[in-house]
Amino acid sequence: MLDTQYHGSHDTTLGMELEVQLVDKHHHDLMPCAETVLQQLHAGPNASAFKLEVTQSMLELNSSIHASSNSLDQEMQQLARQLQHVAANAGARPCGGGTHPFQDWRQRRISNFPRYHRFASHYGYLARQFTVFGQHVHIGCPDGDSAIWLSHALSYYIPHLLALSASSPYVQGEDSGFASARSNAVNVFHTSGHLPQFVSNWQEFTDHTHELENAGIITSLKDLYWDIRPKPEYGTVEVRIFDTPLEISHSVALATLTQTLARYLLQQRPAQPPIAALYCVYAFNRFQAARFGLGARIHDVRSGHRTPLNHAILALLEQLQAHADSSHARDCLDALALRAYHVHGDYHLLREYARNNASPAQMVQEAADLWLP
16 A cells, blocks of 8 residues: 655755766767666665666666755756776766667667566556656655645646756657657656646645556556656655756755745745646747747746747746855856856757758767766
């Protein structure tokens, strides 16, 4: 039976998970060396910070719990350097980006882990096509009811967060036309989407997930591929909408934005838009952000008008400056504002490489150079 007991944590503590590509340092295609790299990492320090992902060309970096973005930045840089050193011994390089630009999903191998074998057995070829790379940010919440409230409140900002992270324009060697093609790969699963709008407190969440379990739809809360989901064993709300950025510093900035936004929401409890209206336009706004990135126009349920997304992001970042808890956090918000102001995200940078006649392999090489300068 599902364990849905909520273990409360301190308000707005911060943690993150980062799914990273492992690419061959000569050919820059994905390299199925995750198990070899992980074995070496587990023999060294910070072993618990590194985990397998669904296919063997992916690894996940997991931070510890932080009160501030500055200490998160320091830890992620340290983990990244450690991974880079060990991967080099296997002939590989870690690389950011939500998709690998030219990998062939048919060549991917499922990682040797029971949950991933069950996943592949259930979803067939979709499991290997799920070789995409995302960032998850965890925000501490004191109780389950607060976690449900925050999950709904953050849903208004899904297009803002997705557009700022978008880094996956290329799929199978082709420009997809999307800023974030990775987000489309998540939508194929029947348990994707968002927290149902009728769930308004922790008891209703427990009842809903037990119904899913009784119907044989899920066996674990990990089977819920929602853009935002409560994580009761950690006492957090997990925001899962992000592409993996090209740079560690950008991933930390996105985590900082999420923490600062959650702090504002939990402390101020501002009036929320009608939940039915919010979820009526949720899929449209999410699509707009995935398709057009920072250049999207979304339907703002607060004003009732179509709004340039980068303008909405700039207004949000200006509002949140007063709620940033450190100079490091304010610097992170400023860096994101610069991207929004210039309407220039990671997806633009990858396309610029292509316009400058970089081959697909050279594009990956440039991206790997960015991940940890």
